[in-house]
Amino acid sequence: HLQSGTGLPTAMFNALLGFAGLAQVLVLPLFSAATSFEAPFYGQGCTAIAVGKDATEGSVMVSHGNDCPTCDFRVAYVPNVDHAEGTHAPVWIDFDDYPRFVVADSIDADASFSTAKIYESSHLEPGYEITTQRPPMGYIPQVPHTYAYVDGAYGIMNEHGLSIGESTCDARLGQRGIPIEFGGNALFGIAQLSRFALQRCKTARCAVQLMGDLAVEHGYYGANRPEWAEGKMKTKLVGEAEGGEALTIGDKKEAWVFNICPDDTGTSAVWVAQRVPDDEVTAVTNTFTIGEIDLSDPDYFMASENVFDVAAREGLWDKDGKVPFDFAQIFRSADGHSLPSSPERKGIMLRDRRRWVIFHTVAPSVVLDPYKQHAWDDSDKYLPFSVKPDHKLTERDVFRIHRDIYQDTPFDITKKAVGGPFGDPYRGIIPQESPFNDSEEWNGSFERTVAQLWTSYTTITQSRDWLPDHIGSRVWFGPHSAVTSAFTPVYPGAAKLSGRFPKAIESGSLLKFNEDSYWWWVTLVANYAGRFYSVSIDMVQDAQASLEESLLDMTKKAEDIALAQSKEDAFATLEKMQKEVSEFSLAQWRAFFFQMVTNFHDGMFFEAGEEGSAMVSSKAAYPSWWLKLLGPKDAGLSQYASPDGGYQVESNDTDTDKKEKDEGLGVKGVLLIATLSALVGLGFGYWEAGRHNKAGYQTIPQ
Numbered sequence: 001h002l003q004s005g006t007g008l009p010t011a012m013f014n015a016l017l018g019f020a021g022l023a024q025v026l027v028l029p030l031f032s033a034a035t036s037f038e039a040p041f042y043g044q045g046c047t048a049i050a051v052g053k054d055a056t057e058g059s060v061m062v063s064h065g066n067d068c069p070t071c072d073f074r075v076a077y078v079p080n081v082d083h084a085e086g087t088h089a090p091v092w093i094d095f096d097d098y099p100r101f102v103v104a105d106s107i108d109a110d111a112s113f114s115t116a117k118i119y120e121s122s123h124l125e126p127g128y129e130i131t132t133q134r135p136p137m138g139y140i141p142q143v144p145h146t147y148a149y150v151d152g153a154y155g156i157m158n159e160h161g162l163s164i165g166e167s168t169c170d171a172r173l174g175q176r177g178i179p180i181e182f183g184g185n186a187l188f189g190i191a192q193l194s195r196f197a198l199q200r201c202k203t204a205r206c207a208v209q210l211m212g213d214l215a216v217e218h219g220y221y222g223a224n225r226p227e228w229a230e231g232k233m234k235t236k237l238v239g240e241a242e243g244g245e246a247l248t249i250g251d252k253k254e255a256w257v258f259n260i261c262p263d264d265t266g267t268s269a270v271w272v273a274q275r276v277p278d279d280e281v282t283a284v285t286n287t288f289t290i291g292e293i294d295l296s297d298p299d300y301f302m303a304s305e306n307v308f309d310v311a312a313r314e315g316l317w318d319k320d321g322k323v324p325f326d327f328a329q330i331f332r333s334a335d336g337h338s339l340p341s342s343p344e345r346k347g348i349m350l351r352d353r354r355r356w357v358i359f360h361t362v363a364p365s366v367v368l369d370p371y372k373q374h375a376w377d378d379s380d381k382y383l384p385f386s387v388k389p390d391h392k393l394t395e396r397d398v399f400r401i402h403r404d405i406y407q408d409t410p411f412d413i414t415k416k417a418v419g420g421p422f423g424d425p426y427r428g429i430i431p432q433e434s435p436f437n438d439s440e441e442w443n444g445s446f447e448r449t450v451a452q453l454w455t456s457y458t459t460i461t462q463s464r465d466w467l468p469d470h471i472g473s474r475v476w477f478g479p480h481s482a483v484t485s486a487f488t489p490v491y492p493g494a495a496k497l498s499g500r501f502p503k504a505i506e507s508g509s510l511l512k513f514n515e516d517s518y519w520w521w522v523t524l525v526a527n528y529a530g531r532f533y534s535v536s537i538d539m540v541q542d543a544q545a546s547l548e549e550s551l552l553d554m555t556k557k558a559e560d561i562a563l564a565q566s567k568e569d570a571f572a573t574l575e576k577m578q579k580e581v582s583e584f585s586l587a588q589w590r591a592f593f594f595q596m597v598t599n600f601h602d603g604m605f606f607e608a609g610e611e612g613s614a615m616v617s618s619k620a621a622y623p624s625w626w627l628k629l630l631g632p633k634d635a636g637l638s639q640y641a642s643p644d645g646g647y648q649v650e651s652n653d654t655d656t657d658k659k660e661k662d663e664g665l666g667v668k669g670v671l672l673i674a675t676l677s678a679l680v681g682l683g684f685g686y687w688e689a690g691r692h693n694k695a696g697y698q699t700i701p702q
Contacts, residue, residue, distance in 0.1 A: 174243010177262030
């Protein structure tokens with residue numbers, strides 16, 4: 001029926017366990033919204049990718065896996081607006097949770113700005129306090145016209161094809177930047193910078209310069225919000241871990257990476273930017289990746305004027321020129337997302353192994369060592385800034401990258417004991433106190449994969465210069481974890497007339513199930529399928545491929561129609577198509593969830609038998625390697641230790657029953673035959689898996 005990718009016999013969870021796990025995870029956001037975990041939540045930290053136009057069919061692609069368990073997952077449309085001369089643009093503090101923004105009542109009379117309709121208080125879900133309706137922290141001069149854009153936790157893409165992805169970074173000076181609202185001097189965080197860039201720019205170069213100038217002039221603070229208190233950081237680890245930022249930025253021609261952190265005074269910022277070669281791919285995994293810079297080559301490098309002075313003042317670099325200026329080594333911090341695997345801060349688990357697997361997937365011909373140990377501050381030497389893919393990438397290839405869990409590599413997390421007998425790829429947190437003996441080192445972490453259970457959404461943008469902006473600018477939106485999600489298209493030009501996106505993608509919150517929200521149906525699939533991943537993944541991937549191919553076909557037909565129309569008529573066509581694809585995605589994933597539960601429940605696969613009766617096609621079976629790992633006692637088998645040290649099967653049989661059984665095959669015989677059968681099946685499964693895996697790591701098919 002469905003064979004797992006592990007080579008083991010088909011295995012399934014008992015449905016009661018599956019639903020128990022489902023309920024447990026669905027309640028977690030409710031719990032975490034009211035309380036804070038004492039242990040650090042190491043799973044956060046986004047992955048961002050940028051692909052040059054010559055590394056694809058011609059579009060520049062930028063992606064962002066927003067790995068945030070409490071973030072507002074709604075997609076919002078912010079319209080374009082003309083502003084009166086002399087008005088000012090308000091700047092709010094960055095906020096991620098639902099509602100990420102609510103239009104405030106107390107705004108200066110000369111303020112002028114554009115906002116999404118769903119950010120008005122009348123669109124809040126019932127029961128929510130208006131916790132984010134606060135006055136702006138400050139104002140800057142407004143421009144005559146601001147562009148429309150797609151908004152999320154950060155700005156995503158504007159109507160002219162400018163797009164942004166994000167990845168939080170550790171930074172030595174991360175503790176210096178404190179927002180004005182918390183007693184500091186910094187006005188801008190990265191989310192607000194990204195929105196101002198999309199409102200005011202059409203190109204990546206413009207976005208880099210604008211964001212850099214605003215941060216330098218008005219001050220920059222990092223994403224370490226929980227640690228702001230009375231104008232200073234409470235915890236150095238978190239303060240530096242979230243103190244820097246990296247953005248991948250793309251337009252119709254170029255892709256760039258932007259690195260930024262507070263300056264040494266806490267009133268400004270330092271930043272650099274590097275262009276991605278047109279035929280290459282880059283990835284950012286929670287660490288600065290821009291190393292040595294050459295400002296004499298403005299085609300590929302940009303930086304703040306103070307970047308050398310700040311490094312020298314802090315004693316991080318000597319101006320004598322004997323040592324090359326390497327931004328990543330100078331401003332990166334040892335703390336935070338590096339999560340070292342030894343006290344010497346060596347290791348590549350959470351940051352660089354993600355970059356390695358992305359580069360390896362797109363360019364297996366480029367030999368990079370995933371085992372090589374290196375110091376925390378030299379990953380830009382260990383891995384290149386970007387690589388040339390072995391073949392041109394499509395949006396499907398980038399879908400797959402964001403679904404990566406190290407499958408078909410030695411680091412495949414579905415093959416680890418902590419994933420359980422059925423390869424659950426999703427991980428919780430490691431307790432701060434060691435569960436092992438005190439003498440054992442407790443300083444490691446689980447492998448950090450590109451895909452995460454607590455991803456609020458993933459976006460993959462395409463800026464296509466052979467099409468008009470309103471048609472060629474496209475976002476692929478994957479709610480929740482990309483592993484078990486299906487990407488649906490979102491067009492910045494598809495809400496021009498109504499000012500709204502369909503309810504399926506612009507509604508929903510974490511504390512209340514919403515059947516009209518696409519995010520919630522994807523979440524149900526993720527939490528049910530993850531508990532018996534090795535069995536369910538084939539079903540999920542078939543459903544993903546089917547839906548995404550249908551969506552590509554639907555968008556192609558609509559784009560062809562819009563191309564032949566006037567701009568006004570094209571907006572109507574796109575809006576009609578946007579409603580259809582959003583509702584279709586929700587309906588298909590809703591139907592898939594119910595079909596998956598119907599096909600597999602109570603630990604069994606069901607199918608129609610003769611005359612329409614239900615028939616069990618296969619049953620759950622724990623793999624032998626898992627039971628051996630636990631041992632008879634911890635596995636919970638019905639056995640007890642006899643006085644002589646052997647094991648006996650518990651039995652309530654009477655003497656008569658026992659005599660009758662002894663005359664037959666007997667319990668030991670039955671167990672022996674069952675064990676031999678399982679071992680033969682297991683061996684064949686491993687042989688079959690090995691036969692397919694000898695070719696090495698699986699790469700994107702040509």
